[in-house]
Amino acid sequence: MQNLLHNLNSEQLAAVTLPAQSALILAGAGSGKTRVLTTRIAWLIQTGQISPQSVLAVTFTNKSAKEMLTRLSAMLPINTRGMWVGTFHGLCNRLLRAHHKDAGLPQTFQILDSSDQLSFIKRLLKANNIDDEKFPPRTLMYFINGAKDKGLRAAAVDAYDDTDRKMVALYDLYDAQCQREGVVDFAELLLRTYELLSRNQPLREHYQSRFKHILVDEFQDTNDLQYKWLKLMAGNQAAVFAVGDDDQSIYAFRGANVGNMSAFEREFQVKNLIKLEQNYRSHGHILDTANALIEHNSKRLGKNLRTDAGHGELVRISESSSDIQEAQWIVEEAKNLMREGSSGSEIAILYRSNAQSRVLEHALFTAGLPYRVYGGQRYFERAEIKHAIAYMQLMDNPHNDSAFLRVVNFPTRGIGARSLEQLQDAAKQYGISLYAAVPYVSGKAGTSLGNFVKLIEGARFETHNLPLPEMVKVVLDISTLLIHYQTEKEGADRIENLEQLINAATLFVSEEGYGHAAPALAGPPSQLAASLLSAPDGIQIIDADAALPTVMSPLSAFLSHASLEAGDNQAQAGQDALQLMTVHAAKGLEFDAVFITGLEEGLFPHENSAKEETGVEEERRLMYVAITRARKRLYITFSQTRMLHGQIRYNTRSRFFDEMPEESLKWLSPKVQASWFGNKKSAWDDAPESGVNAIAQGFAKNQGGSGWRIGQGVMHAKFGEGVIVNIEGSGTNARAHINFGQFGMKLLDLSIAKLDKIGS
DNA sequence: CAACACTTACGCGGT
């Protein structure tokens, strides 16, 4: 036990060894949050206070769940089985599979990922003749998910106008259709579990008395439903150990509610609020920059990171004339770092939005530097994999109309739009699934559809006794997917991916403990330990623990896995590659050197954030997250011009520069009076570093005669102060694009408009 | 049903 605790600082130690009461741990960036969480569990078990069975640990991502389990098994001699560690969605899936009857779901219910959900909604709108101009599928999806994330069914949603009322009706329709097809979306997993436990007292009491300790990671990211779910799970007995950082709350846009932290403090009567403020990651100037920036947010629980690592280097700021120059500057600087011995994988280039990656990639590619972009398409999201999965979904649950429509004519087998129209009419008429409606379609269409059904039935028959990987093999064969891609010229990669699916199944079977000989399709329950537990009132409850391998067939399990864990996204290039990703994707990661790019008004903070009151504060937290990714060296770059949506945009530097401490920054390029809002800087500063000269030349190239130049501040009688951002034509034809701030960009004829020069 | 031109939108993203 000694060695479990001996490396902890006093804050961490206090957190780990708290009494069995609910506690809130405010864990700053790089303060050893995961360590505290896992050591807490290990300590509780090792000191004999609790048994592994009474632990429930919840995370948001599979990655952190996996990491937690890995660390736990390193700390504890015991098997981590019996402990429940997983994502909200993974745990809910488990509960719903075990108690599917009570939850009103078929045993083989299937999980829609976001793209499945969107196409589901499009199909729903079409089938009900809803104008998708008036009700855009995306809007409806946000509406539905937003309601579910608050724990609201259609009947409980308030609607104040006709559009809202229609949306509510569509929400209801959507739920009914999901129920008919035996599919659930991500939010439904949580909502359905919540409803199951709140309505079913014996079940609720069973789990409440089992889980004495509930631990939650990234608590600031919980939405309203997840918070309610936790309250329900906890009952009034469990100790909830919540770890989070309000300053790193960057997911409000998808329903996360930081307010849950203070609500938790209040409602769980938290006596123990512990702040982890010792940072083990970043050097002083980097932390000072982060601290000073986040100070500008109003609603904070209050926290200040400190380090023993010394001041370290200043934060380097670089300005460029264009996004291309910015990228080239970064490439040069990264090359220098690598020449000095840095490993590429320890250098991250961060950006606010994905669109920015293209220019960076181009520059890196031209320079021949290996790089890796995070956030691309994931394995299970690829079209060919989705197709293969759809065949298996149909075998497991033929009423999944989405799966049916995806592959009924892929590869093509002469079933066109007309046949499907007939089929959809029949399905609607009888209120049944497309698959079930096939016998009601007559004629030629009926024959080809019948053949498709025979194909699925045949696949099911042929594979019902096969282990999962064998089954995948047969499906790839019978579906003719492999043959189809063999005849396609660009199909080689797809074939390779499809063959990978067999490996994925093999891996899944061995990792999740589905024995090789177990029937792939749901058959008689195997002999695996089914612990039948007695509920207080004598009702027999099969605990979801042991129930998983018995209640869920390997196929159902694999299909869940495919939906819940989309797999790795493709990684380009070699081992030692520069890391490119959005700031969001960088959360939780750290690097020796970090470039934060595009620090411009409208981009970072993003222009859309100005719409909501709390928007800029979230952007600031996002910047805080970005800064705190860096260990030793931090670069922040911005550019005067940027290609966006195929058009050149003229940006001014981000307001965040004015919120960072001057004494921690080192400007590597001239601070041109870039803003009409009165930024103070205007001098050259410091010796230029690599790449700077080229940039300086870049924006010395101002155009136009007669004293007008790009960057010139002007005063207009009507629009007030502005800045010339571009000049076209010359002489009497010269016209200037002028940014007038709140009045926007104007194109004015320089020989006509009455403009006065202002500034230097 | 495939191939092509044309329109449209376009923020961050794990489950």
Added chain:
DNA sequence: GTAAGTGTTG
């Protein structure tokens, strides 16, 4: 700029 969706052809 580009990807995805729609409409129009052969």
